[in-house]
Amino acid sequence: MxxxxxxxxxxxxQQQDMHGYQLHEFIERYMQSCVDLKKSTAYYLLDKLAKEGLILSSEEREGNRPPRQVYKLTPAGQAHFLNLLRQNLATHLPARFPGDIGLAFADSLPLPEIHALLQTRRSALAEALAAAEQTPPHTGSLQLLIEHQIAHLQSELAWLDGVIDRLGHTKPG
Amino acid sequence: MxxxxxxxxxxxxQQQDMHGYQLHEFIERYMQSCVDLKKSTAYYLLDKLAKEGLILSSEEREGNRPPRQVYKLTPAGQAHFLNLLRQNLATHLPARFPGDIGLAFADSLPLPEIHALLQTRRSALAEALAAAEQTPPHTGSLQLLIEHQIAHLQSELAWLDGVIDRLGHTKPG
DNA sequence: TTCTGAATAGTCGGTATTGACTATTCGATT
DNA sequence: AATCGAATAGTCAATACCGACTATTCAGAA
Structure with missing residues (x-):
């Protein structure tokens, strides 16, 4: 993994014992800007971490609900977490831009159509930015992620505007 | 896929008939900023596209070299390409920031250590930016991708500097 | 000419990931 | 008290993806 x-x-x-469903909910709600992790993948990875001895699972029931697996970190897991954290903080992981692939082949379409399509993209981007700016403030480091997202989207918007602008001045042929 | x-x-x-190895070489050399596509995955996907009737493969030998599969677009493939292109140009695809995960858990380490680790990250980021700025100019839309990458890395560097700076002013506790 | 290392051109077994599905419970509505 | 939709809590078969490996050719050194 x-x-x-x-x-x-x-x-x-490490912050709190949780069960799989809860973990996935949290990630979807608060961390969609850094990862996309499907529910079934989360369960698969939890199983694997358990087999590696980094986490422990135990059954728990609440009210009439069917029992569920609650996971907690082992000491080995805690140590491993800190190592991964150090490695992550010290490394620059390049982001990928899947939207650039279309740009790379844009010459296959007539200029007015490219322009119209990029205007649509611009709207979607501006909307994403507005949504990010509307996000209510969070505590601690989650706030950091929101601000990062906003800074990034602003830079993207400025860049896209530059591209659209230059499109008009392109000499045909 | x-x-x-x-x-x-x-x-x-669509730009040129190619064989698998050549395709993968090109992607690694010129498009690493938007996709990471392993060689074996490329062959797998080419097989699939052929099965779907979007591309055709034919044997070809050059000199003493063993024969190899050369792929070309079918008319159906050409049409499908244009549709995907329109969709890609018109959509905003959010980028993911795997480096943010570490930031989200940074409070698990003492402040001076976070500071040191982020300085290391900053160096790597600055180096990536310098490398991007050193890239010799390319023709047409590939140049666009390089400029995008540079703009993005500049924005990342500014943001990271902001984070590192605020780290010092954080009141402990 | 024989060896060695790099470039060319892939294949294959195993892992990772996901979409689609199942099943239960709860709250509200009829 | 029966029904319906949303929330909870997962499972599983099928796909997508990749690391490590194979095999050939070529250019240059020994």
Whole structure:
């Protein structure tokens, strides 16, 4: 498993014991800007971490609900978490831009159509930025992620505007 | 397969017939900023596109070299390519920041250590920016990708400097 | 000419990831 | 008290993906 996903699960469990569903909910709600982790993948990875002895699972029932597996960090897991954390903080992990692939082939379409399509993209981007700016403030480091997202989207918007602008001045042929 | 990878392969074959190895070489050399596509994955996806009738493969030998599969777009593939291209250009695909996961759990380490680790990250980031700025200019839309990468890395560097700076002023406790 | 290292051109077994599905419970509504 | 939709808590078969490996050719050194 990639180190980011591993760090993510261990990190959340280090803050608080949780069961799989809860873990996935939290990630979807508050961390969608850094990872996309499907529910079934989360369960798969939790199983694997348990087999590696980094976390322990125990049954628990609440009210009439069917029993569920609650996970907690082992001492080995705690140590491993700290190592991954150090490694993550010290490394620059390049972000990928899947939207650039289209740009790379844009010459296959007539200029006015490219312009119209990029205007649509611009709107979507501006909306994402507005949504990020609307996010209510969070505590501690989650706030950091929101601010990062906003700074990034602002830079993206400025860049896209530059691209759209230059599109008009392109000499045909 | 994700639409980006599909668009990428069809797009390259639309510009020029190629064989698998060549395709992968090009992607590694010139498009590492938008995708990470392993060689074996490229072959797997080419097989799949062929099965879907979007590309055709034919044997070809050059000199004494063993024969190899050369791929070309079918008319269906060309049409599909244009649709994917329109969709890609019109959509904002959010980038992910795996480096943010560490930041989210930074409070697990003492402040001076976080500071030291982030300085290391900053160096790596600055180096990546310098490398991007050193890239010799390219023709057409590939130049666009390089400029995007530079703009992005500049924004990342400014943001990281802000984070490191605020770290010093944080009141402990 | 024989060896060695780099470039070319892939294949294959195993791991990671996910979409689609199951099943239970709860609260509200009829 | 029966029904319906949303929330909870997962499972599983199928796909996607990749690391490590194989095999050939070529250029240059010994």
């Amino acid at each position: 990639s180190m980011e996903r591993e760090l993510l699960l261990l990190g959340l469990l | 994700s639409m980006e990878r599909e668009l990428l392969l069809l797009g390259l074959l």
